[in-house]
Amino acid sequence: MRTRQEHPGDLALLCCLLLLPPLLSHGAGIPLGSTLSPGNSASWSSPNNTFSLSFTPSPTSPSLFVAAITYAGGIPVWSAGAGAAIDSRGSLRLTSNGDLQLVTGSGAVLWSSNTGGQGVAAAAVQESGNLVLKSSTAILWQSFDHPTDTVVMSQNFTSGMNLTSGPYVFAVDTSSGNLTLRWTSGSNTVTYFNKGYNTTATGSKTLSSPTLTMQTNGLVFLTDGQLASPVVVAYSSNYGESGDMMRFLRLDADGNFRAYSAARGSGAATEQWSAVADQCQVFGYCGNMGVCSYNGTSPVCGCPSRNFELSNPSNPREGCKRKVDLQNCPGNSTMLQLDNTQFLTYPPEAITETFFVGITACRLNCLAGGSCVASTALSDGSGLCFLKISNFVSAYQSPALPSTSFVKVCFPGIPNPPPSPSR
Numbered sequence: 001m002r003t004r005q006e007h008p009g010d011l012a013l014l015c016c017l018l019l020l021p022p023l024l025s026h027g028a029g030i031p032l033g034s035t036l037s038p039g040n041s042a043s044w045s046s047p048n049n050t051f052s053l054s055f056t057p058s059p060t061s062p063s064l065f066v067a068a069i070t071y072a073g074g075i076p077v078w079s080a081g082a083g084a085a086i087d088s089r090g091s092l093r094l095t096s097n098g099d100l101q102l103v104t105g106s107g108a109v110l111w112s113s114n115t116g117g118q119g120v121a122a123a124a125v126q127e128s129g130n131l132v133l134k135s136s137t138a139i140l141w142q143s144f145d146h147p148t149d150t151v152v153m154s155q156n157f158t159s160g161m162n163l164t165s166g167p168y169v170f171a172v173d174t175s176s177g178n179l180t181l182r183w184t185s186g187s188n189t190v191t192y193f194n195k196g197y198n199t200t201a202t203g204s205k206t207l208s209s210p211t212l213t214m215q216t217n218g219l220v221f222l223t224d225g226q227l228a229s230p231v232v233v234a235y236s237s238n239y240g241e242s243g244d245m246m247r248f249l250r251l252d253a254d255g256n257f258r259a260y261s262a263a264r265g266s267g268a269a270t271e272q273w274s275a276v277a278d279q280c281q282v283f284g285y286c287g288n289m290g291v292c293s294y295n296g297t298s299p300v301c302g303c304p305s306r307n308f309e310l311s312n313p314s315n316p317r318e319g320c321k322r323k324v325d326l327q328n329c330p331g332n333s334t335m336l337q338l339d340n341t342q343f344l345t346y347p348p349e350a351i352t353e354t355f356f357v358g359i360t361a362c363r364l365n366c367l368a369g370g371s372c373v374a375s376t377a378l379s380d381g382s383g384l385c386f387l388k389i390s391n392f393v394s395a396y397q398s399p400a401l402p403s404t405s406f407v408k409v410c411f412p413g414i415p416n417p418p419p420s421p422s423r
Ligand SMILES: *[C@@H]1O[C@H](CO)[C@@H](O)[C@H](O)[C@H]1NC(C)=O
Pocket: 047, 048, 127
């Protein structure tokens, strides 16, 4: 009754089923006029069924569906329209004039490859995981050029492309080849990670089109016409190990960029490297006014003081809200002190709102500043004070941080209870 793929007997059965002649001729590809829909369980598969394109329930709203390419076992690596979700009556169709369209049940085109009338004769999912739209002689469009949040082996991730996940964006900087991570919301953009790997190789050069790739052996390479040889950006911790597995890079929903490996059929990916070593340094990880700290090993989200409450108690990552808004206590606000706490400050804010003042002035200048909501005195010997005037702030608390921060609240400030070991 249960289908357990890890059972050797079942595996043998699975293998032989896969050798049966497929319903669609893979060699000829998927012909014009073909349609996939959530209702039927059909898929478009690569020749050896390593990757397939089909509808899967949307991770954010399970009654809706996403057209996704998944690796054998179920790990998604791409989706049409970056996760655009349709209802059960919708479809993904390759029109008679060669456009690939994601269509809702009411007929609205939610996403399209914009290849109509360009000579597309068929589609195919390749063994690499690349969905291609091709004429008889050339590839006219490929999913590898339009990544969502994942880069697989043999995929070129080039400067100018973005990976996105919620408010987070990953890109490779065109001139330096630096890996960059940004948080964006409306017109606010914060670059919380910007790192060059082996700047002895890249530092003196202006690159033209740096490209990031995941090698089959687990090395992450940066290549560019200006570089004599590839620069190693990261070593997967299991690098050099071989086997029937997929390796990939992904911008995760928590704003970190990681390398993974996954054995065929397992459906489970194992982290092999992460760009941001300290998760609490990811801007916005705990939402607006949220405070990131560690409970031993895992990052956890809380609020600055009892003047705040979680915006969504069932998801602390959604941040905190004031119990009394600042505009409801004009002239009667106070700066509550938060020890060993930093309000994360990255470019561009790091440049405009940084001052060399002592800890008392760091507190008082924010109290006096109408738009200032919080401040951080680094207390690391630099004499630096950051004033937070943004309407979105993100905090980090750790006994290892020398910084002292202040948050503006309506009088009186009510500190959090000290962590009690008995609870
Ligand atoms: C499919 O698998 C067979 C057997 O492992 C292999 O010989 C063949 O090269 C594979 N085809 C592709 C396109 O990878």
